[in-house]
Amino acid sequence: MEIIKQPHITFIGDIDGKRILRKLEDSGRKCWQTDAKEDSSEQFVGKIIGRGHTSVLEHEIFTCDIITDRGVMSELTRHRIASYSIESTRYVKYNGRMQFIKPVEFCKDPYDEKTPDDYELELIWENSCRESEIAYISMLSYGAKPELARQVLNNSLKTEIRFTINMRSARNFFDLRCDVAAHPHMKQIAIPMLLFLQEKVPVLFDDIKYDKKFADKYLKNWRDMVSVKEIGG
Template identity: 40%
Template structure:
């Protein structure tokens, strides 16, 4: 059994200024103010539409992100209906095969300290689930049948494509103090990464 930390990867090449200029080009059609586009007007225009709540304009650019997280966190991610998804399938992936190293991979629960009783309880539970999963496969179950015993901590990969408006909605919900701690563990660093690559769009979202 392999234990890893969760992480995210932005799959869309991002040019922040080009994104703002694209949003401005689309949005100015609403006001027929294309003649006001300059080399430096995009940031102010986009900040203005966000301040006025005219966020439909932000739907004109999509970003794709890969999440590597546990199955529990993935269930929260896919609840965002205004997005498209591809997810590692426990129906078709057979973790006993060489392509997976003949073992399952689980996500380290950051709230448990290695060496404590709590950590040991969690590790033993995951190890037992792995062993029973392989035993079911050997007994004759298919991967989609044997997966019934796999733990929520099982690593999964989810590719999410959403427009900028939906990403704003995602970050407002998933970085909030009330969000699940393991959801915040991946959402907050992702927000910071997006902020660093795409100016203006996410500046008003606290994410702390």
């Protein structure tokens, strides 16, 4: 059994902010039949967001690969105006070392003092993952197919998700999943994604708020959780 300490997000292809804004401006100007001016894209896109004409943002998307757990997967896929390709527990046979994502609640700052209950809770979780792995392998040894053996796997099992979403839906996703009231495990992946995109395309995402208290406590090294993968032509 292997425990992965944190999720990871890999953006597929560079997020070229200037190109994205030029495309969105060109799409939006179809409505008015006007021509773009030099360096007018950021101002134009900012205005259409401010006026609520966000359907224009659907003309641009981003894609990323997310390494997370099965519990987060079930939350993520509730956002239906998006596309998903997900590691299948029906067809993938975990007959080697299983991987489990460590819950963010157990990833406290090393300078934070842990209580005896904290250690006990983490031990209970680790044991449940280990027992899940043992039960799964035992079922396989008795001839069960992966589609049956997977019934004993818990929500912490690592999974990989290809996630594609348009910019309008992404704004809604971040509004919901970066909020103070969002599930901690969703905030753990959504906030680093938002912070990355705020750097790349500020005008599209700078107005979206996120749980800064959570980020300060658990996501100090959020840049380590985000990478970019170039796809050759």
